[in-house]
Amino acid sequence: MRCVIARFPFDLTKSGVLESMKGIKPEQVFSESVIIGCRTYPVKQVGQVVTRQDRRDFSVGEVVRAMTQLGFTCRGLTRAAAHARVLSPLQQASAMLGIPATV
16 A cells, blocks of 8 residues: 655555564553554554654654554554553552542
């Protein structure tokens, strides 16, 4: 499939993306992600590996659009995950214990 990422045309295939990501260790996911095989990768990591461009050169939306068209599952950041990142360690521990944190 021909797609444009960061103003450059790429001919991507599902098997080509699978081959490119083979052996690549997934980084920790903080935002949108792509499920490739059994692993979940950050969208920017996939875009960098597949296009060999710097992550600043393309947007998440461009890569998500291309991966979705190839048949990969893309996920956004859930509200629960976004909320969990904002909590301080004290608040997180209190939430796990079911006790409101008083700060």
